[in-house]
Amino acid sequence: MKKYVEDYHTGDIFELGEYIPRKKEIIDFAKKYDPFPFHLDELEAEKTIFKGLISSGWMTALIWLGMMHKEFWSHETTMGSPGHEEMVWPIPVRPDDVLKGKVEILESRISKSKPEIGFVRYQAILQNQKKEDVFRTTSTIIMKSRPK
Protein backbone atom coordinates (compact mmCIF):
# COMPACT_ATOMS: atom_id res chain seq x y z
CA MET A 1 0.00 0.00 0.00
CA LYS A 2 1.26 3.46 -0.91
CA LYS A 3 1.87 5.50 2.21
CA TYR A 4 2.54 9.22 2.51
CA VAL A 5 3.93 11.47 5.26
CA GLU A 6 0.37 12.17 6.38
CA ASP A 7 -0.11 8.48 7.20
CA TYR A 8 2.39 8.60 10.07
CA HIS A 9 1.75 10.17 13.45
CA THR A 10 3.79 10.67 16.61
CA GLY A 11 3.44 7.61 18.80
CA ASP A 12 2.39 5.20 16.03
CA ILE A 13 4.04 1.82 16.54
CA PHE A 14 4.72 -0.73 13.82
CA GLU A 15 5.75 -4.33 14.44
CA LEU A 16 8.52 -5.53 12.12
CA GLY A 17 8.29 -9.28 12.52
CA GLU A 18 10.94 -11.78 13.50
CA TYR A 19 14.34 -12.98 12.30
CA ILE A 20 16.65 -15.71 13.56
CA PRO A 21 20.31 -15.26 12.55
CA ARG A 22 22.19 -18.55 12.21
CA LYS A 23 25.86 -19.28 12.85
CA LYS A 24 26.75 -19.70 9.18
CA GLU A 25 25.22 -16.37 8.20
CA ILE A 26 27.07 -14.60 11.03
CA ILE A 27 30.42 -16.11 9.99
CA ASP A 28 29.89 -15.55 6.24
CA PHE A 29 28.98 -11.90 6.82
CA ALA A 30 32.02 -11.38 9.05
CA LYS A 31 34.35 -12.92 6.46
CA LYS A 32 33.09 -10.53 3.83
CA TYR A 33 32.63 -7.32 5.82
CA ASP A 34 33.69 -7.38 9.47
CA PRO A 35 36.45 -9.92 10.19
CA PHE A 36 36.95 -9.49 13.92
CA PRO A 37 37.75 -12.79 15.71
CA PHE A 38 34.54 -12.60 17.80
CA HIS A 39 32.41 -12.49 14.60
CA LEU A 40 34.42 -15.04 12.62
CA ASP A 41 35.31 -18.09 14.60
CA GLU A 42 33.64 -19.90 17.51
CA LEU A 43 36.87 -20.96 19.22
CA GLU A 44 38.55 -17.57 18.88
CA ALA A 45 35.34 -15.89 20.06
CA GLU A 46 35.35 -18.05 23.24
CA LYS A 47 38.64 -16.41 24.23
CA THR A 48 37.26 -12.85 23.99
CA ILE A 49 35.13 -10.87 26.47
CA PHE A 50 32.06 -12.03 24.52
CA LYS A 51 32.70 -15.70 25.45
CA GLY A 52 31.30 -16.90 22.15
CA LEU A 53 30.40 -15.96 18.61
CA ILE A 54 28.44 -12.71 18.15
CA SER A 55 26.97 -11.08 15.06
CA SER A 56 28.63 -8.08 13.47
CA GLY A 57 26.63 -5.03 14.52
CA TRP A 58 26.44 -4.21 10.82
CA MET A 59 24.78 -7.51 10.08
CA THR A 60 22.32 -6.80 12.90
CA ALA A 61 21.64 -3.41 11.29
CA LEU A 62 21.01 -5.10 7.92
CA ILE A 63 18.62 -7.58 9.54
CA TRP A 64 16.67 -4.57 10.78
CA LEU A 65 16.88 -2.96 7.32
CA GLY A 66 15.46 -6.12 5.76
CA MET A 67 12.52 -5.98 8.18
CA MET A 68 11.94 -2.33 7.28
CA HIS A 69 11.80 -3.20 3.58
CA LYS A 70 9.38 -6.05 4.22
CA GLU A 71 7.10 -4.37 6.74
CA PHE A 72 7.51 -0.62 6.73
CA TRP A 73 8.97 1.32 3.78
CA SER A 74 6.66 2.29 0.96
CA HIS A 75 8.99 2.00 -2.04
CA GLU A 76 7.02 4.39 -4.22
CA THR A 77 7.03 7.28 -1.75
CA THR A 78 10.23 6.92 0.29
CA MET A 79 13.05 9.14 -0.97
CA GLY A 80 15.94 8.00 1.20
CA SER A 81 17.43 9.22 4.44
CA PRO A 82 20.07 11.83 5.33
CA GLY A 83 21.42 9.49 8.01
CA HIS A 84 21.08 8.20 11.54
CA GLU A 85 21.30 10.26 14.73
CA GLU A 86 22.15 7.21 16.78
CA MET A 87 22.82 3.54 16.20
CA VAL A 88 23.69 1.38 19.20
CA TRP A 89 24.20 -2.31 19.95
CA PRO A 90 23.55 -2.55 23.72
CA ILE A 91 23.70 -6.38 23.89
CA PRO A 92 25.42 -8.71 21.39
CA VAL A 93 23.39 -10.86 19.01
CA ARG A 94 24.24 -14.56 19.15
CA PRO A 95 23.45 -17.42 16.76
CA ASP A 96 19.81 -18.58 16.99
CA ASP A 97 18.63 -15.52 18.89
CA VAL A 98 15.03 -14.72 18.07
CA LEU A 99 15.01 -11.05 17.08
CA LYS A 100 11.84 -9.00 16.98
CA GLY A 101 11.67 -5.53 15.47
CA LYS A 102 9.54 -2.50 16.24
CA VAL A 103 9.39 1.10 14.98
CA GLU A 104 7.92 4.06 16.82
CA ILE A 105 7.16 7.30 14.99
CA LEU A 106 8.70 10.25 16.85
CA GLU A 107 7.61 13.01 14.47
CA SER A 108 6.00 13.40 11.06
CA ARG A 109 5.86 16.74 9.28
CA ILE A 110 5.39 18.29 5.84
CA SER A 111 8.27 20.45 4.58
CA LYS A 112 7.46 24.18 4.76
CA SER A 113 9.62 25.09 1.77
CA LYS A 114 8.68 22.01 -0.34
CA PRO A 115 5.17 20.89 0.65
CA GLU A 116 5.29 17.98 -1.80
CA ILE A 117 7.65 16.17 0.60
CA GLY A 118 7.97 15.64 4.33
CA PHE A 119 10.03 14.03 7.07
CA VAL A 120 9.26 11.04 9.23
CA ARG A 121 11.53 10.69 12.25
CA TYR A 122 11.45 7.34 14.06
CA GLN A 123 13.17 5.13 16.58
CA ALA A 124 13.59 1.47 15.72
CA ILE A 125 14.48 -1.34 18.11
CA LEU A 126 15.39 -5.00 17.79
CA GLN A 127 14.93 -7.15 20.88
CA ASN A 128 16.07 -10.71 21.55
CA GLN A 129 14.04 -13.54 23.12
CA LYS A 130 14.88 -12.17 26.61
CA LYS A 131 13.34 -8.79 25.63
CA GLU A 132 16.76 -7.15 25.72
CA ASP A 133 17.43 -4.39 23.18
CA VAL A 134 20.15 -5.62 20.83
CA PHE A 135 19.87 -2.77 18.30
CA ARG A 136 18.43 0.71 18.56
CA THR A 137 18.53 3.51 16.04
CA THR A 138 16.97 6.92 15.47
CA SER A 139 16.69 8.27 11.96
CA THR A 140 14.58 10.35 9.59
CA ILE A 141 13.25 9.41 6.17
CA ILE A 142 12.26 11.81 3.44
CA MET A 143 8.89 10.88 1.98
CA LYS A 144 6.34 12.18 -0.49
CA SER A 145 3.28 13.93 0.90
CA ARG A 146 -0.16 12.99 -0.37
CA PRO A 147 -0.86 14.52 -3.82
CA LYS A 148 -3.50 17.30 -3.64
Add this chain to the structure above:
Amino acid sequence: MKKYVEDYHTGDIFELGEYIPRKKEIIDFAKKYDPFPFHLDELEAEKTIFKGLISSGWMTALIWLGMMHKEFWSHETTMGSPGHEEMVWPIPVRPDDVLKGKVEILESRISKSKPEIGFVRYQAILQNQKKEDVFRTTSTIIMKSRPK
Protein backbone atom coordinates in the same frame (compact mmCIF):
# COMPACT_ATOMS: atom_id res chain seq x y z
CA MET B 1 51.17 -4.12 14.33
CA LYS B 2 49.47 -4.46 17.71
CA LYS B 3 48.12 -1.11 18.82
CA TYR B 4 46.80 -0.14 22.23
CA VAL B 5 44.67 2.75 23.54
CA GLU B 6 47.88 4.59 24.44
CA ASP B 7 48.88 4.65 20.75
CA TYR B 8 46.03 7.01 19.84
CA HIS B 9 45.92 10.71 20.63
CA THR B 10 43.41 13.50 20.07
CA GLY B 11 43.98 15.02 16.66
CA ASP B 12 45.79 12.02 15.13
CA ILE B 13 44.69 11.50 11.54
CA PHE B 14 44.83 8.21 9.64
CA GLU B 15 44.35 7.85 5.90
CA LEU B 16 42.19 4.88 4.93
CA GLY B 17 43.00 4.48 1.25
CA GLU B 18 40.70 4.44 -1.73
CA TYR B 19 37.74 2.45 -3.06
CA ILE B 20 35.77 2.67 -6.30
CA PRO B 21 32.27 1.17 -6.13
CA ARG B 22 31.04 -0.19 -9.46
CA LYS B 23 27.49 -0.35 -10.81
CA LYS B 24 27.19 -4.12 -10.45
CA GLU B 25 28.25 -4.09 -6.81
CA ILE B 26 25.76 -1.30 -6.03
CA ILE B 27 22.89 -3.19 -7.68
CA ASP B 28 23.82 -6.58 -6.17
CA PHE B 29 24.01 -5.08 -2.69
CA ALA B 30 20.65 -3.34 -3.14
CA LYS B 31 18.98 -6.56 -4.30
CA LYS B 32 20.17 -8.36 -1.21
CA TYR B 33 19.81 -5.68 1.46
CA ASP B 34 18.27 -2.36 0.40
CA PRO B 35 15.92 -2.70 -2.62
CA PHE B 36 14.85 0.90 -3.15
CA PRO B 37 14.39 1.77 -6.86
CA PHE B 38 17.21 4.37 -6.75
CA HIS B 39 19.69 1.68 -5.56
CA LEU B 40 18.44 -1.11 -7.83
CA ASP B 41 17.83 -0.03 -11.36
CA GLU B 42 19.37 2.68 -13.57
CA LEU B 43 16.18 3.52 -15.44
CA GLU B 44 14.01 3.65 -12.33
CA ALA B 45 16.69 5.70 -10.56
CA GLU B 46 16.62 8.28 -13.41
CA LYS B 47 12.99 9.03 -12.50
CA THR B 48 13.76 9.80 -8.84
CA ILE B 49 15.17 12.98 -7.25
CA PHE B 50 18.61 11.37 -7.48
CA LYS B 51 18.52 11.37 -11.31
CA GLY B 52 20.52 8.18 -11.49
CA LEU B 53 21.71 5.13 -9.61
CA ILE B 54 23.14 5.72 -6.10
CA SER B 55 24.71 3.35 -3.61
CA SER B 56 22.79 2.20 -0.57
CA GLY B 57 24.09 4.21 2.38
CA TRP B 58 24.64 0.86 4.09
CA MET B 59 26.91 -0.28 1.30
CA THR B 60 28.81 3.00 1.65
CA ALA B 61 29.12 2.31 5.39
CA LEU B 62 30.48 -1.18 4.66
CA ILE B 63 33.02 0.24 2.20
CA TRP B 64 34.24 2.40 5.06
CA LEU B 65 34.22 -0.60 7.41
CA GLY B 66 36.37 -2.53 4.94
CA MET B 67 38.89 0.31 4.89
CA MET B 68 38.96 0.34 8.70
CA HIS B 69 39.73 -3.39 8.76
CA LYS B 70 42.49 -2.97 6.20
CA GLU B 71 44.10 0.20 7.54
CA PHE B 72 43.04 0.93 11.08
CA TRP B 73 41.71 -1.73 13.46
CA SER B 74 44.15 -3.83 15.38
CA HIS B 75 42.33 -7.18 15.50
CA GLU B 76 44.15 -8.42 18.59
CA THR B 77 43.31 -5.43 20.78
CA THR B 78 39.98 -4.09 19.52
CA MET B 79 37.02 -5.30 21.55
CA GLY B 80 34.10 -3.95 19.55
CA SER B 81 32.00 -0.84 19.75
CA PRO B 82 28.86 0.14 21.68
CA GLY B 83 27.58 1.98 18.60
CA HIS B 84 27.65 5.16 16.56
CA GLU B 85 26.67 8.62 17.75
CA GLU B 86 26.07 9.79 14.22
CA MET B 87 26.12 8.32 10.73
CA VAL B 88 25.23 10.60 7.82
CA TRP B 89 25.26 10.46 4.02
CA PRO B 90 25.44 14.13 2.97
CA ILE B 91 25.91 13.42 -0.78
CA PRO B 92 24.96 10.22 -2.65
CA VAL B 93 27.64 7.81 -3.86
CA ARG B 94 27.41 7.00 -7.57
CA PRO B 95 29.01 4.21 -9.65
CA ASP B 96 32.73 4.80 -10.31
CA ASP B 97 33.09 7.50 -7.66
CA VAL B 98 36.59 7.50 -6.20
CA LEU B 99 36.11 7.33 -2.45
CA LYS B 100 38.88 8.23 -0.02
CA GLY B 101 38.64 7.57 3.71
CA LYS B 102 40.10 9.32 6.72
CA VAL B 103 39.81 8.92 10.50
CA GLU B 104 40.49 11.58 13.10
CA ILE B 105 40.92 10.65 16.76
CA LEU B 106 38.66 12.81 18.95
CA GLU B 107 39.57 11.29 22.30
CA SER B 108 41.52 8.37 23.74
CA ARG B 109 41.33 7.42 27.39
CA ILE B 110 41.97 4.53 29.77
CA SER B 111 38.97 3.30 31.75
CA LYS B 112 39.10 4.41 35.41
CA SER B 113 37.24 1.36 36.70
CA LYS B 114 38.98 -1.17 34.38
CA PRO B 115 42.46 0.14 33.54
CA GLU B 116 43.17 -2.88 31.31
CA ILE B 117 40.85 -1.37 28.68
CA GLY B 118 40.12 2.06 27.23
CA PHE B 119 38.03 3.99 24.75
CA VAL B 120 39.01 5.56 21.46
CA ARG B 121 36.44 8.00 20.09
CA TYR B 122 36.85 9.02 16.44
CA GLN B 123 35.22 10.67 13.49
CA ALA B 124 35.55 8.99 10.11
CA ILE B 125 34.83 10.52 6.72
CA LEU B 126 34.62 9.27 3.14
CA GLN B 127 35.01 11.86 0.40
CA ASN B 128 34.42 11.53 -3.33
CA GLN B 129 36.67 12.77 -6.16
CA LYS B 130 35.15 16.28 -5.78
CA LYS B 131 36.22 16.33 -2.09
CA GLU B 132 32.58 16.19 -1.01
CA ASP B 133 31.77 14.23 2.16
CA VAL B 134 29.66 11.24 1.17
CA PHE B 135 29.79 9.49 4.56
CA ARG B 136 30.56 10.73 8.04
CA THR B 137 30.33 8.89 11.33
CA THR B 138 31.35 9.35 14.95
CA SER B 139 31.86 6.31 17.13
CA THR B 140 33.87 4.84 19.99
CA ILE B 141 35.79 1.59 20.09
CA ILE B 142 36.73 -0.35 23.17
CA MET B 143 40.36 -1.39 23.10
CA LYS B 144 42.97 -3.03 25.29
CA SER B 145 45.46 -0.80 27.06
CA ARG B 146 49.16 -1.64 26.93
CA PRO B 147 50.03 -4.50 29.33
CA LYS B 148 52.11 -3.26 32.30
